Amino acid sequence: MKYFQPQSVEEALELAYTSEATFLAGGTDLVLHMRTGKVQPLGLIDLGKISVLREIKEIEGSLEIGSMATFAELGKSELVFRKAHALWQACQTMGSPQIRNQATIGGNLGNCSPAADGLPALLALGAEVCLSTKAGNEILPLESLLSRTPLLEQGTLIRGFRIPINGQKSGFAKLGRRKALAIARLSVAVSVEMNGSRIDNVRVALGAVGRRAFLSEALGQELSGQELNNELLEKGVLEVQRIVREALGTRASAPYKRVAVAGVFREALATIIPEGGK
Amino acid sequence: MIEIKLVVNEKPYNLNVEPSERLIDALRNRLGLLGTKEGCGEGECGACTIIMDGKTVNSCLVLAAQANGSVLTTIEGVGNRRSPHPVQKAFVEVGAVQCGFCTPGMVLSAKNLLDKNSHPSESEIGVAMSGNLCRCTGYDKILRAVKIAAEEGKQ
Ligand SMILES: Cc1cc2nc3c(=O)[nH]c(=O)nc-3n(C[C@H](O)[C@H](O)[C@H](O)COP(=O)(O)OP(=O)(O)OC[C@H]3O[C@@H](n4cnc5c(N)ncnc54)[C@H](O)[C@@H]3O)c2cc1C
Numbered sequence: 001m002k003y004f005q006p007q008s009v010e011e012a013l014e015l016a017y018t019s020e021a022t023f024l025a026g027g028t029d030l031v032l033h034m035r036t037g038k039v040q041p042l043g044l045i046d047l048g049k050i051s052v053l054r055e056i057k058e059i060e061g062s063l064e065i066g067s068m069a070t071f072a073e074l075g076k077s078e079l080v081f082r083k084a085h086a087l088w089q090a091c092q093t094m095g096s097p098q099i100r101n102q103a104t105i106g107g108n109l110g111n112c113s114p115a116a117d118g119l120p121a122l123l124a125l126g127a128e129v130c131l132s133t134k135a136g137n138e139i140l141p142l143e144s145l146l147s148r149t150p151l152l153e154q155g156t157l158i159r160g161f162r163i164p165i166n167g168q169k170s171g172f173a174k175l176g177r178r179k180a181l182a183i184a185r186l187s188v189a190v191s192v193e194m195n196g197s198r199i200d201n202v203r204v205a206l207g208a209v210g211r212r213a214f215l216s217e218a219l220g221q222e223l224s225g226q227e228l229n230n231e232l233l234e235k236g237v238l239e240v241q242r243i244v245r246e247a248l249g250t251r252a253s254a255p256y257k258r259v260a261v262a263g264v265f266r267e268a269l270a271t272i273i274p275e276g277g278k
Numbered sequence: 279m280i281e282i283k284l285v286v287n288e289k290p291y292n293l294n295v296e297p298s299e300r301l302i303d304a305l306r307n308r309l310g311l312l313g314t315k316e317g318c319g320e321g322e323c324g325a326c327t328i329i330m331d332g333k334t335v336n337s338c339l340v341l342a343a344q345a346n347g348s349v350l351t352t353i354e355g356v357g358n359r360r361s362p363h364p365v366q367k368a369f370v371e372v373g374a375v376q377c378g379f380c381t382p383g384m385v386l387s388a389k390n391l392l393d394k395n396s397h398p399s400e401s402e403i404g405v406a407m408s409g410n411l412c413r414c415t416g417y418d419k420i421l422r423a424v425k426i427a428a429e430e431g432k433q
């Protein structure tokens with residue numbers, strides 16, 4: 001197996017094109033998968049020395065996050081705290097301190113486990129993904145990328161994410177530890193625009209309900225343009241339970257998750273409106 | 279084989295490693311630093327914790343090649359029998375060590391916390407130690423030892 005440590009994005013893309021090697025970010029998923037034999041890369045392209053991929057910055061009304069930003073870096077960023085609160089919250093509870101120091105947001109998408117904590121938050125925040133290959137760049141909404149199979153073609157680099165900054169408020173909550181009880185994992189991220197007591201542009205995303213994290217456009221529409229009060233909250237709870245029922249069908253975890261999602265949904269909203277989360 | 283450069287416990291090394299070789303294996307087998315322990319080998323237990331460029335990582339999940347150019351601290355670089363680190367002293371005084379398998383990782387997580395934050399709150403201590411599991415002590419004494427070491431640092 002070959003091992004490359006490129007110093008620039010261009011060099012990494014060229015290597016991916018010519019060598020068919022696999023991108024390596026933090027390695028918290030990939031190193032384990034190599035050991036169990038789940039993946040057998042022809043080579044590795046270590047992205048760790050490309051410093052532009054780590055940047056977290058505000059540009060022209062957007063928050064730009066490089067794919068190699070770690071959960072620890074995102075979870076300590078003042079900018080992320082203020083402009084992408086749901087993502088900031090997701091970073092506090094992800095893994096352990098050691099995992100957060102190493103695991104990247106790009107790797108979270110690249111591995112795309114059903115329970116990837118970064119993805120519901122990015123979906124709710126309306127993030128776009130920037131992809132690059134040797135042939136060129138592509139920018140698309142994260143929810144569009146998540147409907148592709150395979151997620152990424154060989155040689156496609158996740159460069160980063162772009163989150164619009166428009167005064168939205170957002171929150172994230174999750175249930176369950178990684179291995180303790182796999183069935184107990186579940187996460188919800190919500191983002192809203194507050195106009196007085198009315199909420200607009202509501203986006204609700206769920207994790208660990210089905211194969212990949214997803215955005216529920218129906219639920220977002222249902223809740224948008226309405227007064228935020230207990231009645232709306234309870235309506236949201238019933239809807240989110242219906243979505244979980246539909247997504248999980250007869251799976252063993254379905255009855256448990258249908259009940260649990262109510263609490264997780266309330267908790268995610270509670271960070272947006274502290275008094276609404278009873 | 280790939281050639282990498284490391285600084286481990288303030289000593290520079292040039293090593294040839296396999297592309298799939300983990301950092302824990304390079305430290306233990308090539309450098310003979312057996313203080314770093316392998317518990318789960320899956321990132322769950324923190325026994326293999328080391329400090330890499332000022333951050334704690336699980337050396338069972340890092341490839342040696344990824345550490346190229348990095349500055350590392352293992353337990354061998356933190357105090358010794360004659361002059362233990364304040365964290366090590368507190369662990370012994372409080373009785374936070376039973377079988378000792380988790381201790382190197384615990385000490386490194388605690389040391390790194392105190393290097394960054396000499397006045398940690400109880401909850402900051404809890405978070406900093408949350409990636410290290412112990413099968414023996416029930417954590418009480420470990421958390422108490424970290425608190426004592428922090429207080430000692432304040433004086
Ligand atoms: C003990 C433990 C606890 C964990 N807890 C959590 C948790 O609570 N929540 C959670 O969400 N995850 C958790 N994880 C999973 C893992 O840490 C995350 O998925 C992490 O974000 C992966 O990032 P990485 O940088 O380590 O990726 P890597 O392992 O380096 O890569 C993962 C995959 O993505 C691809 N990839 C990486 N970067 C790019 C890129 N820029 N472009 C294209 N492809 C790329 C790689 O080729 C690989 O297929 C845990 C893992 C462990 C071991």
Ligand code: FES
Binds near residue numbers: 320
């Ligand atoms: S041995 Fe590395 S975390 Fe358990």
Ligand code: FES
Binds near residue numbers: 374
């Ligand atoms: S003292 Fe035995 S595992 Fe912690």
